[in-house]
Amino acid sequence: RPNSTSFIGLGRMGSEMAYNLFSKQLAQKPESRFVVCDALPQSALSFCQTFTATFPGANIEIVDTPEEATLASKMLITMLPSSSHVQAVYGTGIIPTLRNLPADLAKQTLCIDSTTLDVTVSRQITLEVIATGASMVDAPVSGGVTGAKAATLAFLVGGTEPSFQAVHPVLSLMGQRIVHCGPQGAGLAAKICNNLILGVQQIVVAEAMILGQKLGLDPAVLTSVVGSSTGSCWSMTVNNPVQSALPDKSPPCERDYEGGFASVLMEKDMGLATSLATQTETALPLGDAARKLYSLMIEQQPDLARKDFSSIYRFLLSSEKT
Numbered sequence: 164r165p166n167s168t169s170f171i172g173l174g175r176m177g178s179e180m181a182y183n184l185f186s187k188q189l190a191q192k193p194e195s196r197f198v199v200c201d202a203l204p205q206s207a208l209s210f211c212q213t214f215t216a217t218f219p220g221a222n223i224e225i226v227d228t229p230e231e232a233t234l235a236s237k238m239l240i241t242m243l244p245s246s247s248h249v250q251a252v253y254g255t256g257i258i259p260t261l262r263n264l265p266a267d268l269a270k271q272t273l274c275i276d277s278t279t280l281d282v283t284v285s286r287q288i289t290l291e292v293i294a295t296g297a298s299m300v301d302a303p304v305s306g307g308v309t310g311a312k313a314a315t316l317a318f319l320v321g322g323t324e325p326s327f328q329a330v331h332p333v334l335s336l337m338g339q340r341i342v343h344c345g346p347q348g349a350g351l352a353a354k355i356c357n358n359l360i361l362g363v364q365q366i367v368v369a370e371a372m373i374l375g376q377k378l379g380l381d382p383a384v385l386t387s388v389v390g391s392s393t394g395s396c397w398s399m400t401v402n403n404p405v406q407s408a409l410p411d412k413s414p415p416c417e418r419d420y421e422g423g424f425a426s427v428l429m430e431k432d433m434g435l436a437t438s439l440a441t442q443t444e445t446a447l448p449l450g451d452a453a454r455k456l457y458s459l460m461i462e463q464q465p466d467l468a469r470k471d472f473s474s475i476y477r478f479l480l481s482s483e484k485t
């Protein structure tokens with residue numbers, strides 16, 4: 164079982180993360196081997212084409228299944244949409260394969276799951292991985308596609324101290340801030356709380372931008388004032404949904420809200436927060452309202468579902484007209 168790295172899930176985030184990881188591993192060890200796997204063969208193929216265009220001699224292979232990815236490498240990284248995908252990849256692929264490996268080989272395996280998913284599901288999967296002798300951490304990320312591309316992501320890690328120490332050098336090749344949040348599931352808990360704030364903020368920024376413009380404010384003036392005032396936040400100063408709000412076009416407007424963090428994924432994260440709130444008997448009045456608004460947007464305007472979640476601005480504008 165060669166000393167290679169397998170990356171499963173080459174979507175918007177995974178493709179950027181794998182690119183940084185592989186290129187830096189290659190610089191450290193030119194003999195490095197890489198394995199990629201995605202349910203959409205085209206995603207794995209286009210990643211390989213991009214990577215080998217820059218690194219023509221790279222030893223990179225596409226495999227069709229998580230089983231093959233597990234057999235190929237001691238280091239497994241998954242970056243999937245959500246709970247059901249992680250359950251499928253680990254439950255029917257990685258875990259049974261680890262169980263069938265000789266104990267010493269299973270023990271050498273390190274799994275890093277960077278998906279944002281349900282904490283309970285993640286903890287259960289981690290227990291099953293650990294029972295095979297392998298190690299696993301949850302390491303969801305903050306920083307979006309821009310951070311993934313620039314290798315400036317924050318990794319929020321849940322796991323034992325030895326596992327954290329083992330994954331730190333790998334995560335450092337894809338991110339800037341690697342935080343040990345606590346035991347298994349703690350990284351996800353931190354990530355879900357962060358996205359609860361973000362999901363609400365992006366809506367209220369859209370509301371303020373609409374109200375401000377109706378009151379005759381120039382979007383650029385409003386953005387600049389809020390950006391240096393107590394209402395400042397990333398949704399205002401970076402992910403601003405209004406075309407003329409920032410000196411350079413804001414990231415979502417520049418690409419007509421394509422790419423970025425899909426509305427469906429934000430709706431999923433708000434759902435993760437509200438379901439954890441139910442389990443822990445926590446009141447989330449704003450989180451509940453925000454989740455309902457994202458769900459309504461996806462239901463009423465499916466064309467916005469895969470666009471960046473800042474397209475909630477468009478939805479609010481169009482809802483006013485109807």
Ligand code: NAD
Pocket residue numbers: 171172173174175176177200201202203206242243244245248251252277278279280304305306307308423424425428432
């Ligand atoms: P994405 O949908 O672009 O990518 C997911 C990839 O997983 C796709 O290529 C898909 O084909 C693949 N996949 C699905 N099921 C699979 C399976 N069974 N086997 C192999 N591959 C499979 O999603 P994304 O935007 O890259 O987000 C990934 C995760 O990161 C999500 O949990 C999301 O919440 C989180 N996240 C995203 C952002 C962002 O800005 N996009 C930021 C922070 C965190």
